[in-house]
Amino acid sequence: MSTVIVIFGATGDLTARKLIPALYNNFRKKRLPEHVHVIGYGRKPFTSETFRVKMKEAVKAFAAEEYREEEWSAFASHLFYQQGELEGAQHYQSLAQRITGVAGTPNNCLYYLATAPEFSTTIVRQLAEANLLAETSRSGYRRIIVEKPFGRDLPSALALNQELLNVLNENQIYRIDHYLGKETVQNMIVFRFGNAIFEPLWNRNYIDHVQITVSETVGVEYRAGYYDTAGVLRDMFQNHLLQLLTLVAMEPPVAFEANALRNEKVKVLSALREISPEHSAVATVRAQYEGYTREEGVAPNSKTETFVALRLFVDNWRWQGVPFYLRSGKMMKDKASEITVQFRRPPTQILDTQAGKTELFTNRLTICIQPDEGIHLRFIAKVPDQGMETRPVEMDFDFRNSFGSKAIPEAYERLLLDALNGDASLFARSDEIELAWNLIDGIRAGWESEHASPLLVYKPRSVGPAAADDLLGRDGRWWIHNSELQRGDHPEPGI
Ligand code: BG6
Numbered sequence: 001m002s003t004v005i006v007i008f009g010a011t012g013d014l015t016a017r018k019l020i021p022a023l024y025n026n027f028r029k030k031r032l033p034e035h036v037h038v039i040g041y042g043r044k045p046f047t048s049e050t051f052r053v054k055m056k057e058a059v060k061a062f063a064a065e066e067y068r069e070e071e072w073s074a075f076a077s078h079l080f081y082q083q084g085e086l087e088g089a090q091h092y093q094s095l096a097q098r099i100t101g102v103a104g105t106p107n108n109c110l111y112y113l114a115t116a117p118e119f120s121t122t123i124v125r126q127l128a129e130a131n132l133l134a135e136t137s138r139s140g141y142r143r144i145i146v147e148k149p150f151g152r153d154l155p156s157a158l159a160l161n162q163e164l165l166n167v168l169n170e171n172q173i174y175r176i177d178h179y180l181g182k183e184t185v186q187n188m189i190v191f192r193f194g195n196a197i198f199e200p201l202w203n204r205n206y207i208d209h210v211q212i213t214v215s216e217t218v219g220v221e222y223r224a225g226y227y228d229t230a231g232v233l234r235d236m237f238q239n240h241l242l243q244l245l246t247l248v249a250m251e252p253p254v255a256f257e258a259n260a261l262r263n264e265k266v267k268v269l270s271a272l273r274e275i276s277p278e279h280s281a282v283a284t285v286r287a288q289y290e291g292y293t294r295e296e297g298v299a300p301n302s303k304t305e306t307f308v309a310l311r312l313f314v315d316n317w318r319w320q321g322v323p324f325y326l327r328s329g330k331m332m333k334d335k336a337s338e339i340t341v342q343f344r345r346p347p348t349q350i351l352d353t354q355a356g357k358t359e360l361f362t363n364r365l366t367i368c369i370q371p372d373e374g375i376h377l378r379f380i381a382k383v384p385d386q387g388m389e390t391r392p393v394e395m396d397f398d399f400r401n402s403f404g405s406k407a408i409p410e411a412y413e414r415l416l417l418d419a420l421n422g423d424a425s426l427f428a429r430s431d432e433i434e435l436a437w438n439l440i441d442g443i444r445a446g447w448e449s450e451h452a453s454p455l456l457v458y459k460p461r462s463v464g465p466a467a468a469d470d471l472l473g474r475d476g477r478w479w480i481h482n483s484e485l486q487r488g489d490h491p492e493p494g495i
Helices: 013-028 048-062 069-076 089-103 117-129 154-167 183-194 224-230 232-249 258-271 277-283 399-403 411-421 430-447 466-473 482-487
Strands: 002-008 036-042 079-083 107-113 142-146 173-175 207-215 284-289 307-313 323-329 336-343 364-370 374-382 390-398 456-458
Touching (some): 002 013, 002 089, 002 411, 013 036, 013 048, 013 069, 036 089, 048 069, 048 079, 079 089, 089 107, 089 117, 107 117, 107 411, 117 142, 117 154, 142 154, 142 411, 154 430, 183 232, 183 411, 232 258, 232 323, 232 336, 258 430, 277 284, 277 307, 284 466, 307 466, 323 466, 390 399
Parallel strands (some): 002 036, 002 107, 036 079, 107 142, 142 173, 284 456
Antiparallel strands (some): 207 336, 364 374
């Protein structure tokens, strides 16, 4: 049986930077199905030959693995292009003919919607009308991968889910969040549930708080058209940061299997305390980097936030009272995605407190998602030859040292394979998306209310506005800049 992957939005950036390089790498590793055909679908008047030339450049530029001409040629023979509009039944009939022409029938079909979100409904409806989504006992599977953003608020996400579920079953739908495809994020699951020693400590009795930081050094780049209508809360929190939070906070699932995992994540999302408008000012900070409104394509009076920090609580038995501080921003000082689990202090201080720096006597686990992928556990050691002077030291696990430099494939490689293999564990289910939007919509409502604190401005290449420090400072805590600590250029504040 042959397998066809149709990429809608084939001339776009995602296809060139991520999808084709990921497929190429999977092909090199002999992980794609045997009779696979990739059809790029787009409006531009390309032939398959011109598409291949463009994709070859993309693979050279973006595939993590070494480029080899003979491997490319072998892969390119599986690559085709179909010109067509996104509206209009005739285009989908042509696509149906093309699929049969290229791959014969019956086939497995995976449709990848790498298109702007407003087209998702149209594409899915038209595919259904052209009978390209129906799974019969004789045909193979029909699956669809939907890129983020999945809606722009709860009502639009509900409507999109409804549209999809009108013509597909939930198990045919793969809502992508590329953070879940990152090796280091998957390793969180292994770390938590493959190591028994941390589990007894993983709760409100031993953990003081959790920090999740995703900071980027890039600005809005060439994506102002989308980004200026979205902002960082929709772009990063609704999906990536909340997904990371669920993996830190969830209960052990009964199996490593899509529904079991997703059930546990949904429980966390349903336990997240909503931020009411009255609490908006104490639980949220939003800011825009200086110069954002001068970026190409950004409205000159734009009030879109490019940095957000939040304080969240998971109202369940395990996490009652433990704050989860989340922050993400563009144009920040460092590119770093990391999770810090800060353990409580020992109940009594019998050791030298180094002139009152009691915060040094704490254990801390840092999970570095990128760059410098690894896990660091901080504990306290005695400085040799100095009475009983103590100092924090780190136990380090570094992915590249342990597994070699080729050990970290791109997230899309894994996710595309999982979708081809019918494993939805690392994709979001409709209820996860809806619960996440519910929280985000509440925060946005607070920002539009009379209780809102103003949109702040922060300097490019900084750690964000000072108000983000106050968010933790009010609770007697501070952001841990792990990458800076490792470079040794950011002393920790005293309490
Ligand atoms: C995307 C966002 O989902 O994730 C981008 O739309 C962001 O704005 C990107 O830059 C970050 O991904 P990564 O893998 O570089 O951390």
